[in-house]
Structure formats: C-alpha cells, structure tokens
Amino acid sequence: MNLSVTLFGITFKNPVWVASGTFGYGLEAMEIYDISKIGAVVTKGVSLRPREGNEPPRIVETPCGMLNSIGLQNPGVEGFLRDIYPRIKDVDTHFIVNVFGETEEEYVEVCRSLEDAEKVVAYELNVSCPNVKRGGIAFGHDPVSLGSLVEKVKGSTRKPVLVKLSPNVTDITEFARVCVESGADGLVLINTVLGMRINLKKERPDLSTKMGGLSGPAILPIAVRMVWEVYERFGRAVPIIGVGGITTHEDALEHIYAGASAVQVGTANFYDPYAPLKVIEGIKSFMKEKGVMDFSVLVGRAHRMDIKS
C-alpha cells in the first residue's frame, strides 16, 4: 500500500501533516513519540524579528472548538535558526516553515534567511492570521497585494511556496486564482475563522483582542466546502492541502475526497498529541478495507460522477 505523496517535486512519506501553531516546532511532541512518522511538520509562524504576541487572555474554548488570538508569538528567524533548527535538523521527516511578515520585504527576508536550511523543504506563507494588526491578512484579503507578494517571494527563493488562505472572504476561489497565476506551488486551506465570545460575568469580550480565530471540529464543514470549491475550479493543477477541523481519519478523508492531496491536523494536537498518528493509521485501514493500493486515487474522489454509492 502506497501512502506516499509527491507534491511540488517533494516526496512526503504520507499525506498527514501537522498544522502551524498547534505543534510548536515539534520539540515537545518529540519527547513523547517519534515525530518522523508524521508526513511533515509545519512550524509555528516565523517572522523577521521576534514577536511577543498579544496580551492574555488569548485563548477561549467554544462549543466544538476554540478561539485564539496568540498574535504570532515567535523567536524570529534568527532565533529559529540558532535555537530550534539544530534540534530538528536530524529528524527524519520534512519541515515546512510558516512565514509571516508585515511587509513584502519581511516575507522575502525570512525566506532568504532559510534558503540554506536543508531540512526546511518549503515555505507556507501565512497571509490569513486574523489576530495581528499589520501584515498577514492585509495581503490575504486583497487580491492585488496577494498576487504581488506571491510573485516577490517566488522570485527570491528556490524552494516551493505554499500560500495559506483565509476563509474570511466571500469567494475563496478568487484568492486561489491569484495565487495560482502568481506562481504558488500549493494552496493551504484554511486558516481560522474570525469569531468572538462575550464573557457575561465580566460583561466584555473574552479575548483581549475582542475577536480571534475559531478552529477545531466546528470549522470542518467550512474547510471541506472551501477545499471542494477550489478543487472544482482548478482540479489537480495546483495541490491543495486541507486543514480545518480534522480530528479523525474520517475527517481527513472528507478533505481528501473533496480534493486535498494532503491534510494538516491542528487543534486536535492540543488534546491528543497522538492524533496525527491515529489519522495515518486510520487512513491505512480505510484503504485496506476498500482495496485501494495507492492513496492518490482518493484525492477529489467525491467529484467523480461515475462512482455509484
């Protein structure tokens, strides 16, 4: 049975990755299990300079999920290369760095700084964080700025560039189109959904930033819908990485049947760090049961009109 996938010229041992910001840099999970079993680790967002993130409270639970407004706390790209990279460089799986900037130049600088870090096989541009005042979403919600950013980054790196899109737009396929036309190597759908909770005891919003990003099982149907829409428009012309609400292998398979060539497990890592491994095993058992030898035949399968239920 072949679970490996080759996307943008890189072969991943399986299509189950972990989502940015929900697995740190893999260092904590490494203490409890062999993280090389995961198809790829997408790091917490890395910016040019270190960031403290937002004031607490910056996490609140919701029915079937959580709201966060971490605000991209990270040690900056130099700190990443100095303190974190040496500890991950011998792990036998791929790392993808999630990149954040306030300007185009900052995105380019971060990617350039990582060019010689061999373990980093690709960049995932975060243009969709709803919790920061400058940068990120300013690109993700404006097609012209987004196209320009993707072109600039593509023109300054040898590594594949994935773009992580925001679900907080009217038509995600238009933002996907801009990325494809600007040379993006892959699309990652979706980042968190903008939301808010009011604390009735305090009579004010729960989060210090008032609003934050909703993640977890609550957003699975939104993410699956968006993966479906983008696949419907572009097919396999550009690989889609599905993320949003994946807790079980069935959730992952919904993304895959909708058109995702790989998936990322996010919030589930917080309450079950073994979730990505369970998803891998679940997909294997599913394929065995169905007599499917090659994972790639499952991608976009729900679009096929010739399959009878």
Ligand SMILES: Cc1cc2nc3c(=O)[nH]c(=O)nc-3n(C[C@H](O)[C@H](O)[C@H](O)COP(=O)(O)O)c2cc1C
């Ligand atoms: C606490 C937290 C921090 C996150 N940090 C980042 C980040 O730094 N960069 C990014 O692109 N996405 C970030 N995300 C978004 C996730 O990678 C993912 O897109 C989102 O949570 C939806 O997937 P899920 O429902 O499986 O969690 C973060 C999510 C959470 C919950």
